[in-house]
Amino acid sequence: MSEIPTGLHYTQEHEYLKPTDEDDVFVVGVTDYAQGELGDVVYLELPSAGEAFEKMEVFGTIEAVKAVSDLFSPISGEVVEVNAALDEDPALVNVDPYGEGWMVRIRATDPSELDNLLDDDGYRELLGEK
Amino acid sequence: MAVDVALAKALEESEGVLRIYRWARPTLSLGRNQPARDRYDPSAIEALGGDVVRRPSGGREVMHDRELTYSVILPLRGLGGLRQSYVTLNQGLVSALRSLGVNARLAPRTGRPPGPEGGDCFKQAAEGEVEVDGRKLVGSAQARIGHALLQHGSILLAPPSISLESLYTPPADHAPSPGQVRMQRPHNGPRPVSFPPSPSGGITLSEACAGPIGFPRLSAAVEAAMAGCLGGRWAIDSLRDGERSLAESLLGQYRCSARTWAR
Secondary structure (H helix, E strand, O other): OOOOOOOOEEOOOOEEEEEOOOOOEEEEEEOHHHHHHHOOEEEEEOOOOOOEEOOOOEEEEEEEOOEEEEEEOOOOEEEEEEOOHHHHOOOHHHHOOOOOOOOEEEEEOOHHHHHHOEOHHHHHHHOOOO | OHHHHHHHHOOOOOOOEEEEEOOOOOEEEEOOOOOOOOOEOHHHHHHOOOEEEEOOOOOOOEEEOOEEEEEEEEEOOOOOOHHHHHHHHHHHHHHHHHOOOOOEEEOOOOOOOOOOOOOOHHHOOOOOOEEEOOEEOEEEEEEEEOOEEEEEEEEEOOOOOEOHHHHEOOOOOOOOOHHHOOEOOOOOOOOOOOOOOOOOOOOOHHHHHOOOOOHHHHHHHHHHHHHHHHOOOOOOOOOOHHHHHHHHHHHHHHHOHHHHOOO
16 A cells, blocks of 8 residues: 555646645655656656746656656646755655655646645545555 | 657557567667767767667667567556556566576566666666576666556667667767777678677577577567467557557657757
C-alpha cells in the first residue's frame, strides 16, 4: 500500500498538490505510488521560478531507471520556487516524496480548479487501494 | 522512433503492439535527457555513414547495428503499472533468449543505478534488466506517453560495426586524424573460433551462444515468447492509416538535428 496523506489534492497522473501557509500557493510533487512505480529517480527537468503553466500542461520530466514520464501541472499558475536540492539528489523523490522530494511551489491563478482534483479517498480509489 | 511514439499515441484501450525492427544505417540513439553535445562528434558519425536520433525514453546511448530492436506498446496499467510491466516484459525477453539456449536472467539490484550521463547503456545492467553471467545483453527503456506505456530495447547480435568510442569528441588539444576513427568491418574470412567480446562490457548474442544467431531466428523467438507472456490474441499487422500519418507528422521532430543535439 502506498502512502496517501489526507489534506492533499491529487491528479490521475499521480501528482499531488499540497497547501502551504501562504494563500493560493501550493507545493507540487509526485505521489508515493508514482515514485514506487518509477523506481530509482535519476534525473529531473524542472522549470524556473517565474514560468507559468496551464492546468495539465507539462511542466517538466522525471527520469527513473525504468521510465521517463512528463510531469503535469495539477493547477494553472506561476512557479514561485523550485526545489534546487533535487539537482544534487533526485533520490529525495523516492525517499520523501511529500517532504524533501517536493518539486515546485506554484501560485495558483484559479483556485477553483482544485474542485476537479481528487482528495485522498478519491486517489485511493483510483489506485484500487480502497 | 517516430513510429514507436505514433503507435503509443494512437493506442486503443484494449490493444497492445509488439514491433520488431532493425535500422537502415548504424544509428546512435540517445536517451531523452542524456547530455551528448560535448561527448559525441556528429561529423564522425556522418563520416562513417551512421545516424543519430534522440529517443523518447530515458537511459543512455545505444548503437543500433547488428542488433534487433523491439518495442512493446501497452495501455499504461495493462500489466499492472510501470514496475510490473517492466518485470513481465523482461521475463518475456528472458524466455525468448532461453529458448535459444542462452542462460539469460534478470539482473539483481547492485546499488543505485547511474543517471542519464552515465555512458554506454550496455556498460551496466540495472535491476531487472536482462543479463548473462553478469553482463548486460538487452538494453531497455520505458516512456509513459499519454495513457500508453512504451518499452523498447536493443538486443545485440554481434559487436556493432561502429564503436561508441570512435565517435567521441576528441579533446580540444588533440585533433583527430582519419586513422583514429575505428570501424570494424564484417568478418569475411573463416569463421572465428570465438567471437570478439562486446567492447562495452555488455555481451552480444553471438558471444552468449558461442555461435551466430541471425535476426530472423531471434525475431521469431521474441515474438513467440512475448505473445506467450502477454496472452491475448495476436495478429500480424501493418501500420494503420492514422498511425502512419501520425508517424509522418512526428518525423521532423526526430530528424531535427538541433533537437537531437540540444543537450
